[in-house]
Amino acid sequence: MEIFQNVINYILNLGSAIFVPLIIMILGLLAGMKFKKAFMSAITLGIAFSGMSMVINYMGNAVSPASEALAKNTGIHLPALDLGWTGAASITWSWTYAFVFFAVTLGVNFVMLIFNLTKTLNVDMWNVWGKALTAYLVYYVSGSLIAGFAAAAIQVVLELKLGDMFQRHIQDLTGIPLVTVTHFMTSAAVFLFPFNWLMDKIPFFNKRADTNALKQKIGIFSENSVMGFIIGLGLGFAAAYGVSGSLNLAIQVATALSLFPMISKMFMQSLSPLADAMSEFMKKRFKDREVYIGLDWPILAGRSEVWVCAILMVPVFLGYAVILPGNQVLPLAGIINYSIAVGGLLLTGGNLARMLVLGIISMPIYLYGATYLAPILSGLAEKTGAVEGFKKGSLITWSSIEGPEYRIMFAEMFNKNIFAIVGMIVFLVLFVLLYRYMTSIKVPSERYEELKK
Numbered sequence: 001m002e003i004f005q006n007v008i009n010y011i012l013n014l015g016s017a018i019f020v021p022l023i024i025m026i027l028g029l030l031a032g033m034k035f036k037k038a039f040m041s042a043i044t045l046g047i048a049f050s051g052m053s054m055v056i057n058y059m060g061n062a063v064s065p066a067s068e069a070l071a072k073n074t075g076i077h078l079p080a081l082d083l084g085w086t087g088a089a090s091i092t093w094s095w096t097y098a099f100v101f102f103a104v105t106l107g108v109n110f111v112m113l114i115f116n117l118t119k120t121l122n123v124d125m126w127n128v129w130g131k132a133l134t135a136y137l138v139y140y141v142s143g144s145l146i147a148g149f150a151a152a153a154i155q156v157v158l159e160l161k162l163g164d165m166f167q168r169h170i171q172d173l174t175g176i177p178l179v180t181v182t183h184f185m186t187s188a189a190v191f192l193f194p195f196n197w198l199m200d201k202i203p204f205f206n207k208r209a210d211t212n213a214l215k216q217k218i219g220i221f222s223e224n225s226v227m228g229f230i231i232g233l234g235l236g237f238a239a240a241y242g243v244s245g246s247l248n249l250a251i252q253v254a255t256a257l258s259l260f261p262m263i264s265k266m267f268m269q270s271l272s273p274l275a276d277a278m279s280e281f282m283k284k285r286f287k288d289r290e291v292y293i294g295l296d297w298p299i300l301a302g303r304s305e306v307w308v309c310a311i312l313m314v315p316v317f318l319g320y321a322v323i324l325p326g327n328q329v330l331p332l333a334g335i336i337n338y339s340i341a342v343g344g345l346l347l348t349g350g351n352l353a354r355m356l357v358l359g360i361i362s363m364p365i366y367l368y369g370a371t372y373l374a375p376i377l378s379g380l381a382e383k384t385g386a387v388e389g390f391k392k393g394s395l396i397t398w399s400s401i402e403g404p405e406y407r408i409m410f411a412e413m414f415n416k417n418i419f420a421i422v423g424m425i426v427f428l429v430l431f432v433l434l435y436r437y438m439t440s441i442k443v444p445s446e447r448y449e450e451l452k453k
Contacts, residue, residue: 017053020296021046023123024274027293031277044270051263052298055256059307060336062232062252067314067335069239076322076330080374080395084333088398089129091377094384097145098132101152105131108156113291120163122156122182122294130184131155134407140376142414151410155184155403158431162186163294165438166346172443173350174299176268178275181342182294185402188343190427191365192358193434196347199354208448210350211304224304228257231311238315257307264302271299297342305350310341313359317399320363329370334399337366347434349444369404370397 021042028038083091092098105128112118131152139148159182167180199205211224232253236246271293278291300306317331340362344355374397382392401407406427412420441447 017046017050019126020049020123021270023125024270024293027121027123028274028277031274031281033273033277037273041270041273044266048263048266048270049296049298051266052260052301055259055263056298056301059253059256062249062256063235063311063314064332064335066235066239066241066249067318068332069241070235070315071318071321071330071332073240076318078321078328078330080328080330080371080397082329082332082334082370082399083396085398085400087333087396088133088377088401091381091384091396092129092133092136095132095136095380097135098129101128101131101135104149104153105156108153109160112157112160116289118160118164119167119290120160120180120182120292120294122160122163124182124294124296127183127296130402134403134410136380137373137376137407138411138414140379141411144414147410147414151407154410155406158187158406159184160294161431161435162189163292165435167292169346169349169438169443170300172445173303173345174264174268176271176275176299178279178290178292179271179299180292180294181297181300181346183297183342183402185297185339185342186346187403187406188339188362189347189438190430190434191405192343192347192362193430193437195358195361196354197437199357205351205354205357206448208351209353210444211308211352224257224261225254227304227308228254231308235311235314253311257304260304260307261302264299267299267302271295297338300342300345303345303350305345305352305355306338306341308352309344309355309359310336310338312356313337313340313363316360316363317367320367324364324367327367327371328374328395329367329397329399331367331370331399334370334401337363337400339366339400339402347438349447351448365404366400369401369408370399372404372408373397373401 024045025038025042028041029035033041102125105122105125109118109120109122113121134155135145135148135152137148138151139145142148162184163180163182166186167178170180171177211227229250232250233246235253236249239245239249241249274293278293314335317335317337321327321330337359340359341355344358348354348358374395377397378395381396405423409420409423409427413424
């Protein structure tokens with residue numbers, strides 16, 4: 001077991017920019033791609049992941065200090081320190097059973113592919129830790145390791161079905177064929193679905209409101225660079241940065257929003273040849289069978305709607321932290337909530353008006369989820385020594401924890417909490433309804449066409 005952990009640790013330490021392209025290259029070779037073409041696709045994908053990571057970190061390093069300054073200006077003092085997803089991941093990997101979830105993820109995926117229960121092959125092994133986090137949370141609360149493994153296995157199933165239902169929408173949004181997203185953050189769409197369905201009935205929300213549509217109405221102000229500048233400037237002034245600091249933040253946000261679409265094109269360049277090869281491979285061996293390649297969410301990061309929504313939600317996130325009774329979390333490292341933005345993008349087809357409303361409605365769930373997680377994550381950190389300098393009695397958490405309602409309800413179910421049992425039933429019913437909705441509704445580029453006239 002120790003040797004296995006050392007091997008996996010070595011591979012993970014290579015980083016997603018090496019790990020994921022390596023898997024893609026192997027898949028390409030198995031699908032019949034020539035070595036040169038498979039190697040070039042892998043290199044390009046590595047560059048795309050590395051470039052996107054750099055810009056995301058650049059954006060985070062610009063926005064997080066501003067949000068912290070904004071929090072200080074409002075006098076917020078909350079006990080749970082937000083370490084973001086990186087802190088949560090490092091603590092989760094310290095759990096003894098964490099590495100077993102590679103086998104769980106691959107095993108469930110292969111069984112579902114064999115029995116044609118999914119079209120998605122998840123190669124995003126980088127985010128296996130998310131399944132381990134679910135398992136540990138359920139195990140900690142319920143005391144049952146079996147329950148933890150069951151929750152993680154069901155999460156794998158849900159991720160694959162989310163990949164299936166969103167694939168054609170992701171292809172429409174990105175232009176990349178036969179690629180989907182298997183990150184659990186897309187599960188945000190389950191809770192948001194009823195509210196989006198209600199907005200289907202309201203004429204105002206049935207007009208095109210993605211950034212491309214806005215260009216026709218507000219011209220230069222809809223350009224990524226200009227939108228980024230305006231949003232960054234407003235956030236800077238709200239954080240009391242002064243004129244100079246606010247202008248610098250405005251340029252930083254404008255830079256990030258301008259670079260995201262440029263880098264996203266590299267995902268298309270790298271993945272399109274693999275998609276063609278996989279398609280040919282499946283046609284030869286399985287009649288009329290398609291396989292989607294499940295990847296991490298950054299393939300969607302080129303859509304400016306994600307960033308406009310996420311950044312505009314920063315003051316909302318902080319505002320809720322102040323007013324929500326029982327909240328213990330000050331959002332800092334996790335202040336940019338990708339779950340709301342990505343889930344909203346896929347559910348609404350990039351309708352910014354809907355995305356912002358859905359973000360405002362759902363934001364409290366993440367703060368309460370992070371408050372619930374705080375003693376659990378802190379206990380694991382104390383037990384394993386994963387966080388250097390961690391003091392006993394301190395609280396650490398992750399303010400934008402993905403799928404908080406699923407994780408908490410599953411844990412509480414095994415405590416015979418009737419509300420959790422009912423809640424999980426409702427969640428699964430909504431999941432089925434969402435699946436039917438997303439597999440029947442038009443793709444984003446067509447969805448609002450006849451409604452905008």
